[in-house]
Amino acid sequence: MEIRRIGMKIGIIGAGHIGGNLAQLLVQHGHEVVIANSRGPATLGAVAQRTGATPVEVADAPRDAEVVIVAVPLRAVAELPKGLLDTARPGVAVIDTNNYYPQRDGQIRPIDDGMTSARWVSEQLARPVVKAFNNIVAQQLLDRHTKPGTEGRRALPVAGDDGAAKTVVLGLVDEIGFDAVDVGGLDESWRYQPGTPAYGPDVTAAKLIELLEGA
Numbered sequence: 001m002e003i004r005r006i007g008m009k010i011g012i013i014g015a016g017h018i019g020g021n022l023a024q025l026l027v028q029h030g031h032e033v034v035i036a037n038s039r040g041p042a043t044l045g046a047v048a049q050r051t052g053a054t055p056v057e058v059a060d061a062p063r064d065a066e067v068v069i070v071a072v073p074l075r076a077v078a079e080l081p082k083g084l085l086d087t088a089r090p091g092v093a094v095i096d097t098n099n100y101y102p103q104r105d106g107q108i109r110p111i112d113d114g115m116t117s118a119r120w121v122s123e124q125l126a127r128p129v130v131k132a133f134n135n136i137v138a139q140q141l142l143d144r145h146t147k148p149g150t151e152g153r154r155a156l157p158v159a160g161d162d163g164a165a166k167t168v169v170l171g172l173v174d175e176i177g178f179d180a181v182d183v184g185g186l187d188e189s190w191r192y193q194p195g196t197p198a199y200g201p202d203v204t205a206a207k208l209i210e211l212l213e214g215a
């Protein structure tokens, strides 16, 4: 099974801490990256200069993309245009990096009632999503990435129901510098939501699995 692909078309929605730093790493690894925010490409000059990604309108970010990364405040996912992902490639891997912080996002009833935030994002987008990059501080993406096989390499968890999409994301996580741990289906993603031991620790794959299993 193919787990790593070079030179994918990747659309990033959200050009802040996480979106920007992922853009930078993905461009460095040879991917063709476009990036969008709600205010339009004219506001993304500095981001483009720093990351090498091409600024576009939100509606154009998923166009023909093999991977779409959604990195906006969680509440804003519900405001994204309906059918946004319809122009992406069939089988697009949609990565949900987002976390639920009620003080920032307001109360979101289904999540308060026990739904994982990733499942809620999937419902808003009407697409399967893969949950990844939500449990690492954005700056650590730039500071802690290492080559495969590096002693003490940091690991990041990945969950999703679409096996092919998850395989693409597991490959990307490894490619940009982190051991990838497959946590299972999307509903297992509660194991590394805010408030769990697996949310944020700088640990190896073996330790991360221990924390995920003990959650």
Ligand SMILES: NC(=O)c1ccc[n+]([C@@H]2O[C@H](COP(=O)([O-])OP(=O)(O)OC[C@H]3O[C@@H](n4cnc5c(N)ncnc54)[C@H](OP(=O)(O)O)[C@@H]3O)[C@@H](O)[C@H]2O)c1
Pocket (backbone or CB within 6 Å): 013, 014, 015, 016, 017, 018, 019, 036, 037, 038, 039, 058, 071, 072, 073, 074, 076, 077, 079, 080, 097, 098, 099, 100, 133, 134, 135, 136, 137, 138, 139
């Ligand atoms: N910061 C971290 O260390 C970190 C780590 C892991 C996960 N996360 C999660 O990742 C998500 C993004 O966090 P962040 O820290 O990167 O946030 P951020 O720095 O505030 O960036 C958010 C980005 O989303 C854009 N945005 C907001 N509303 C939008 C909309 N309706 N349509 C399109 N773009 C929109 C913002 O630009 P405009 O306002 O100009 O549109 C901005 O570029 C959050 O859910 C957060 O919990 C953050």
